[in-house]
Amino acid sequence: MSARIVERLRRLGIALALVCLLVGAVHAEERPTDEPAAEEPVSEDSPAPASPVAAASFRRDVVALYSVNKSVPNQDVYNPIAQMVEMPLNHLGLRVHTFDVANGPPPEALVARARGVVTWFDKADGLPDWVLPWLEAYQAKGDGKLILLETLPGLGGSKEEQAWLREWVGRLDLSWPDTFVSGAARVEVTFHKGKACELEASPKSRAKHYGPASDTVVHDVWVSTKERMSPVKRCTPVLTAPWGGMALGPFLMRMGEGLGDRRWHVDPFVFLRDALDMPAWPTPHPSVLFGRRMFTFHVDGDGFESLSEVKPGANCGVVLRDAVINKYLIPATISIIVASLTSDLHIKQPTPKMQTARSIFEADWVEATSHGVLHPFNWYKPWGPSPAERANFGFPGLRGFTYSPAAEVGESLRFIDTRLLPEGKYVVGMLWTGESIAPASALRAAKEMDCWNLNGGTFRWDAAHDSVGYVSPWGRTVEGHLQVYAGAANENEFDGFYDRSPGAFGHISTTIERTGKGRILKPASVYAHFYSAERHLRLKALQKLIARWAFEERTIPVFASAYALAVQGAMNARVEVIEGGWRLEDWGACRTARFDDEAREVDFARSTNVWGANRIDGSLYVTMGPGSSDLYLGDAPAPRPHIKESNHLLTGVVLTEKSVQLVSKSFTPRKIILAGLPRTSRVELQVGDSVREVETDAAGQLLISLQPAA
Numbered sequence: 001m002s003a004r005i006v007e008r009l010r011r012l013g014i015a016l017a018l019v020c021l022l023v024g025a026v027h028a029e030e031r032p033t034d035e036p037a038a039e040e041p042v043s044e045d046s047p048a049p050a051s052p053v054a055a056a057s058f059r060r061d062v063v064a065l066y067s068v069n070k071s072v073p074n075q076d077v078y079n080p081i082a083q084m085v086e087m088p089l090n091h092l093g094l095r096v097h098t099f100d101v102a103n104g105p106p107p108e109a110l111v112a113r114a115r116g117v118v119t120w121f122d123k124a125d126g127l128p129d130w131v132l133p134w135l136e137a138y139q140a141k142g143d144g145k146l147i148l149l150e151t152l153p154g155l156g157g158s159k160e161e162q163a164w165l166r167e168w169v170g171r172l173d174l175s176w177p178d179t180f181v182s183g184a185a186r187v188e189v190t191f192h193k194g195k196a197c198e199l200e201a202s203p204k205s206r207a208k209h210y211g212p213a214s215d216t217v218v219h220d221v222w223v224s225t226k227e228r229m230s231p232v233k234r235c236t237p238v239l240t241a242p243w244g245g246m247a248l249g250p251f252l253m254r255m256g257e258g259l260g261d262r263r264w265h266v267d268p269f270v271f272l273r274d275a276l277d278m279p280a281w282p283t284p285h286p287s288v289l290f291g292r293r294m295f296t297f298h299v300d301g302d303g304f305e306s307l308s309e310v311k312p313g314a315n316c317g318v319v320l321r322d323a324v325i326n327k328y329l330i331p332a333t334i335s336i337i338v339a340s341l342t343s344d345l346h347i348k349q350p351t352p353k354m355q356t357a358r359s360i361f362e363a364d365w366v367e368a369t370s371h372g373v374l375h376p377f378n379w380y381k382p383w384g385p386s387p388a389e390r391a392n393f394g395f396p397g398l399r400g401f402t403y404s405p406a407a408e409v410g411e412s413l414r415f416i417d418t419r420l421l422p423e424g425k426y427v428v429g430m431l432w433t434g435e436s437i438a439p440a441s442a443l444r445a446a447k448e449m450d451c452w453n454l455n456g457g458t459f460r461w462d463a464a465h466d467s468v469g470y471v472s473p474w475g476r477t478v479e480g481h482l483q484v485y486a487g488a489a490n491e492n493e494f495d496g497f498y499d500r501s502p503g504a505f506g507h508i509s510t511t512i513e514r515t516g517k518g519r520i521l522k523p524a525s526v527y528a529h530f531y532s533a534e535r536h537l538r539l540k541a542l543q544k545l546i547a548r549w550a551f552e553e554r555t556i557p558v559f560a561s562a563y564a565l566a567v568q569g570a571m572n573a574r575v576e577v578i579e580g581g582w583r584l585e586d587w588g589a590c591r592t593a594r595f596d597d598e599a600r601e602v603d604f605a606r607s608t609n610v611w612g613a614n615r616i617d618g619s620l621y622v623t624m625g626p627g628s629s630d631l632y633l634g635d636a637p638a639p640r641p642h643i644k645e646s647n648h649l650l651t652g653v654v655l656t657e658k659s660v661q662l663v664s665k666s667f668t669p670r671k672i673i674l675a676g677l678p679r680t681s682r683v684e685l686q687v688g689d690s691v692r693e694v695e696t697d698a699a700g701q702l703l704i705s706l707q708p709a710a
Contacts, residue, residue: 327543607631
């Protein structure tokens with residue numbers, strides 16, 4: 001294990017408590033104030049071994065084919081799959097591999113192991129010659145599902161392409177009524193799935209009667225259309241089938257041209273789940289930990305050096321340190337821009353700004369990260385001496401530094417490591433700057449320095465952007481390197497870079513609420529810059545957000561690395577189907593599996609290396625220990641003591657038939673809820689060397705509350 005990873009694990013907190021609960025016989029609330037020194041935690045490198053059982057891999061890869069207007073820049077980010085479809089597929093636990101059809105067919109080895117193929121073409125004609133025969137061969141082989149979104153390949157193309165399409169849909173048990181009528185006055189629309197067909201808006205005003213029709217009862221028709229004046233010919237533009245599914249425009253979604261105009265008509269979560277025939281399975285869920293939604297607070301280095309009106313004469317670095325970072329004592333992921341601290345990369349003596357940065361990074365509750373050397377806005381543009389080229393960077397240059405995307409990462413990380421951090425502490429992450437569309441060379445540089453990365457994919461889901469279709473996926477992959485996206489928008493997307501509407505950042509709460517209600521799509525993310533400390537209203541808005549989402553809501557505050565590394569784990573996770581259950585391997589820092597619409601409970605007696613379970617909004621979230629786990633569910637398994645939820649990280653967890661032992665670390669008041677205990681009974685609670693009896697509640701639960709150690 002590298003020194004950086006050891007450092008991440010060590011700096012989770014400073015207040016420790018060894019908690020041991022022995023079932024002798026939980027609504028008791030314990031508040032020990034004189035906690036003894038902590039014992040050493042059980043090693044996280046020695047998980048319980050999984051039992052050898054024959055297994056078969058769960059297929060969780062999806063190949064997505066798209067075509068886009070070639071004038072669109074950064075097509076890997078702004079194609080329809082990445083913009084709208086990848087996020088719901090991620091939520092279903094699936095890995096999405098996107099391919100522009102202009103670059104040729106996807107690798108056959110990937111297709112062979114994929115659960116299905118999804119297509120979304122900006123237009124049906126003009127596709128490369130390989131596409132139609134490839135789709136025909138894939139569907140005929142029958143090894144995976146085929147999902148056709150927005151339009152059908154060949155529709156509106158040449159006579160040969162249209163003839164091919166009519167013949168091909170017949171093999172999908174579809175007929176071709178050969179009709180086209182548009183307009184609500186002429187088209188009668190029937191929604192067979194109710195709200196799931198008009199999730200965020202109704203498509204009836206833009207209705208079209210065209211395309212294929214289902215010819216078999218084995219299809220599950222979602223939407224059907226008829227011509228009002230001549231209702232003989234029926235079309236079924238949205239359906240799921242044994243071979244996959246089809247959802248055509250305008251019934252799939254409204255893409256939108258202007259701000260906030262995007263709307264899903266079809267519920268993408270339900271439609272994609274049904275079309276891919278997704279069974280109940282332990283879905284990797286990187287936004288939940290120890291039975292609670294993650295809360296992350298991360299700060300980009302912009303504005304560190306700017307003077308603040310909150311404390312005249314002080315820069316924003318000092319004000320944010322005193323008014324936020326050292327006030328709340330929650331895990332905080334903080335970055336700096338090297339050129340904001342010094343004019344020379346190899347400066348001999350630290351500047352006052354470097355000393356301020358060091359005073360921030362010295363805190364154990366601060367995770368040190370980089371925001372670059374010069375802060376490029378567009379990572380694909382080179383640096384140069386001309387004003388136009390220099391304007392692409394937050395800082396025009398730095399003595400001793402030669403720009404490249406890789407150097408922007410590597411030199412900034414080295415500067416922070418060697419000049420700003422106390423002994424034994426390491427810079428652990430890279431927060432992307434500007435447009436935050438990182439090239440492969442920059443992603444590779446971060447990986448080579450053993451650093452996770454975050455930013456990009458910012459979004460809002462509120463009155464101005466009123467669609468779940470704006471929520472970004474887990475991230476993007478470039479030449480095999482993963483860029484993890486941020487959990488929401490930052491303050492400059494609400495109040496501008498200066499003072500247009502200071503304090504408006506408080507409205508990010510709507511996005512945080514929506515991405516955590518019903519389905520937890522993202523962590524509760526408060527993402528800011530140092531310039532939030534520039535003005536009173538900005539600072540007050542940030543303080544209110546932290547006070548609510550870190551302390552008042554049911555979250556678990558963690559470093560941003562916990563989320564970024566959990567996304568990496570979710571991408572790499574393997575699920576093997578074993579007799580009666582699942583084996584979970586290579587999950588890394590993703591420690592939570594989710595089951596939707598699952599009435600069964602975790603069978604802790606049969607499971608190995610499973611620490612806890614909790615239900616949130618109807619879904620079952622299961623907490624695993626590090627390493628491999630075997631997971632079993634049961635209709636009414638015998639109760640075993642386990643962790644239901646915690647508002648902070650726990651380590652050294654040991655579960656037995658009659659006890660729970662764990663190490664608790666936090667700088668703020670802690671809450672742990674244990675479950676699976678005898679109901680309304682006396683149990684023995686040991687905190688350090690202090691032992692007392694407490695009583696479980698009627699559900700067999702115990703709430704343990706701990707204050708930080710002195």
